[in-house]
Amino acid sequence: MDEDVQQLVERRQKVMGGAYRLFYREPVHLVRGRGARLWDAAGREYIDMYNNVASLGHCHPAVIEAVTAQMSQLNTHTRYLHETVVDYTERLLETFPAAIDRAMYMCTGSEANDLAIRVAQQYTGARGIIVTSEAYHGTSALTSGASPALGSGQPLAPEVRAVPAPDTYREGADAGARFARDVRAAAADLAAHGHGTAALLIDSILSSDGVLPGPRGMLGAAAAEVRAAGGIVIADEVQPGFGRTGDTFWGFERHALDPEIVTLGKPMGNGMPVSGLVARGDVLAAFSDDLPYFNTFGGNPVSMAAASAVLRVLQEERLMEHSARIGGQLLESLSTLADRHELVGDVRGAGLFIGFELVEDRTTKAPARTAALQVIEELRRRGVLTSVAGPYGNVLKLRPPLAFQESDIAPVVAALDDSLRVVEH
């Protein structure tokens, strides 16, 4: 480990403790970014295959300009009128189906999901929330415990039920139907315990569950079960949203989820902390008329300037189409690694959101968790940053900024090829 990195790790540990985990045995001290590239304090260059926050690319000039201009003029809290937030909301809502016609703003995905749950409970009069087993929906006391990767492994609240996500690689074509049956059983259990079903809260790319895009429409039957039980659907678009999944601007559109509420975050401000909740007006009305909401920084002028620039660049530069095209090429190139490496079990994705699953044996599909962690470390040595996901921690999550270009594909595939070779021997 570089000596200055070691010292910084020690200083950090002393004053911040260990809860907020760092990636890698030798943590990376990043100091600069541009497009899909990052540089550390020693000048080493990396391709960022993990970060879907700076979705337009690190330090995008349009965002820097918008934020700097607004910051030099005024930033204040949200009890005063300002125009950017209204302009932005009108443009944002145009990207949704017509029934979704109201928006609210916060600073993090966690706050958006917390509010979405409150709204769903108020609207339905029920308490119960159904999530997928490995989902991460934020720091909320309701759902943060559900993900073993990020929480305790147990839902923290008695009104939460966690259902294993549909995985067509391991379960085959029945995955969506099995998921719907489990959701029905969870709703029945919530009813039996007197909670009722308020909502299915779901990330349509099933990112923390192992990146499981599934065939189009896979989640539709589960949504129908929730509605039959009196609940609504909250689509958590913090990961799949804003064009990343390629064919559709919002991930829920791939699965015809037709959500009543959608939560937004991460790429929304390209790094500025801004998040949102958009919903059908009638669903939000009961909440916002009776229970006014205040969030000091939510929708502040500087965050809205960033969000506004992000949406404009996404649309003008047709980055959704770019994500579909480059993501398709990347998926195809990565799939060829299966010919050379027995460790490769499955390569799947939607746009620039790809899951690369490693197994010890292609017949039993036994997860290769240790190998996956070794591959991550080897990739880092070769200048590629990424991480793992899924219930077994054996799925490489490849999710570069949308600034990722065709010319970036070869170096990433070569680095992965080399890393797999080293780990296999």
Ligand code: PMP
């Ligand atoms: N939902 C999903 C799907 C997420 O991946 C995350 C963060 N990883 C969140 C919500 C929470 O967002 P935040 O960290 O901004 O609170």
